[in-house]
Amino acid sequence: GNSVTQMEGPVTLSEEAFLTINCTYTATGYPSLFWYVQYPGEGLQLLLKATKADDKGSNKGFEATYRKETTSFHLEKGSVQVSDSAVYFCAHAGNMLTFGGGTRLMVKP
Amino acid sequence: KAGVTQTPRYLIKTRGQQVTLSCSPISGHRSVSWYQQTPGQGLQFLFEYFSETQRNKGNFPGRFSGRQFSNSRSEMNVSTLELGDSALYLCASSLDLTDTQYFGPGTRLTVL
Numbered sequence: 001g002n003s004v005t006q007m008e009g010p011v012t013l014s015e016e017a018f019l020t021i022n023c024t025y026t027a028t029g030y031p032s033l034f035w036y037v038q039y040p041g042e043g044l045q046l047l048l049k050a051t052k053a054d055d056k057g058s059n060k061g062f063e064a065t066y067r068k069e070t071t072s073f074h075l076e077k078g079s080v081q082v083s084d085s086a087v088y089f090c091a092h093a094g095n096m097l098t099f100g101g102g103t104r105l106m107v108k109p
Numbered sequence: 110k111a112g113v114t115q116t117p118r119y120l121i122k123t124r125g126q127q128v129t130l131s132c133s134p135i136s137g138h139r140s141v142s143w144y145q146q147t148p149g150q151g152l153q154f155l156f157e158y159f160s161e162t163q164r165n166k167g168n169f170p171g172r173f174s175g176r177q178f179s180n181s182r183s184e185m186n187v188s189t190l191e192l193g194d195s196a197l198y199l200c201a202s203s204l205d206l207t208d209t210q211y212f213g214p215g216t217r218l219t220v221l
């Protein structure tokens with residue numbers, strides 16, 4: 001069936017470090033892929049998306065490329081800030097959004 | 110444009126009671142989906158409504174039900190509450206199911 005697998009956290013980085021959060025998926029066809037972010041006590045906010053193979057989604061310095069060959073959608077940011085501390089969810093769309101387990105990112109000053 | 114709103118934001122109930130949660134989608138959005146978020150199970154899909162019809166349903170017992178009104182507002186109901194129903198319940202709206210879903214802030218339900 002459809003599934004999304006993310007690297008487990010927490011991921012702890014120093015400010016200005018490079019971030020990668022891995023995400024792989026299994027699905028029928030080529031669903032749209034998403035990264036959502038959840039700050040403490042809040043709902044999910046859409047961070048970026050890609051709707052077809054080789055698309056690159058980007059927002060607020062974050063990027064992810066839809067790789068159909070490796071069924072991956074890894075999230076990257078060149079220089080993280082303390083304000084990026086949150087839980088990040090990878091998801092793909094079908095009849096429903098299927099989410100990965102979430103990766104908690106903690107950025108220290 | 111106003112975002113997705115959910116009421117109430119927090120709720121405390123006891124076992125055996127029932128609860129109704131409300132979701133108002135973004136104006137113009139006709140698809141409303143509900144998700145349950147718990148530390149143990151993560152984010153799980155409950156059901157999706159479009160034009161007052163349930164189109165998809167997740168793997169939850171019949172105690173979980175929902176409906177959608179003609180103005181696209183949606184409610185979900187949980188009857189005979191169990192301790193394990195304690196969770197953050199998230200509502201998301203979209204133009205249609207395959208479009209980007211936008212989430213509300215959630216309703217935090219605690220069952221004692």
